[in-house]
Amino acid sequence: MTSSEETPSFRLAYVPGVTPGKWVRIWNERLPDVPLTLVAVEAAEASDALRERAADAGLVRLPVDRTVLSAIPLYTETTVVIVPKDHAVASAEEIAAADLADEIVLHPLDDTLGWERLPGRPAIERPATTADAVELVAAGIGVLVVPQSLARLHHRKDLTYRPVLDAPESSVVLSWPEEETTDLVEEFIGIVRGRTVNSTRGRPRSRVEPEKKQDGARRKPAAGRAAGKQGGGSSGARKPRTGTGGAKQAKAAKRGRPRRRS
Incomplete structure (x- = not known):
């Protein structure tokens, strides 16, 4: 604080x-x-x-x-492989890691995927950064597997990328x-x-306001039931009541209603 x-x-x-x-x-x-x-x-x-x-x-x-x-x-993130635009992988919509078995797969020192086993063949040296590895891909030295956001960050017109389905994710x-x-x-x-x-978390009204809405939702049906009783039934059961209780109420209503004069 x-x-x-x-x-x-x-x-x-x-x-x-x-x-x-x-x-x-x-x-x-x-x-x-x-x-x-x-x-x-x-x-x-x-x-x-x-x-x-x-x-x-x-x-x-x-x-x-x-x-x-x-x-x-x-x-x-989706994991992708960066390749030159004229590479065979560019013609596919997505690939598996096994499809890179014959490729030199660059493994920069700032790799974020945490491979247990890198696919393909290793390069003689590991590039220092992802940016360096992208330059090597453009030079035709190998391919690079990275999170998709890094492929976008290091975008080049002569390179493209495709999803690798079974690669580690970031x-x-x-x-x-x-x-x-x-x-x-x-x-x-x-x-x-x-x-x-x-x-926003921690503000008391964020806990109070939903309770008020819930209370209002409970009161509204109650009012509807009361109106239904006064009118002879609820909106979900509009038929007039039958039986002794209903007949007594009907007679009482007739007795209490003034007779019209002709």
């Missing part, structure tokens, strides 16, 4: 491929007096950045250090230090979960 003498602010870390623009826009609309600063971090450094309080929260890839960090799953989460679950962190959690302004 910030002191009353400090200007509140919020630092949001994000890893390559993640696009926080929509959530940042909503934040700026709801909290115009609280500036949000984006902090770009590499996927492998994201957990350290949060542990060291370089950011208040982060849009990062699994795994994260769950001993000190909380995490809310956001989405899981999941993106919202993470923050568990001991630093501040009001601003709660606000951002509400934004990524799609909560409206009036339903």
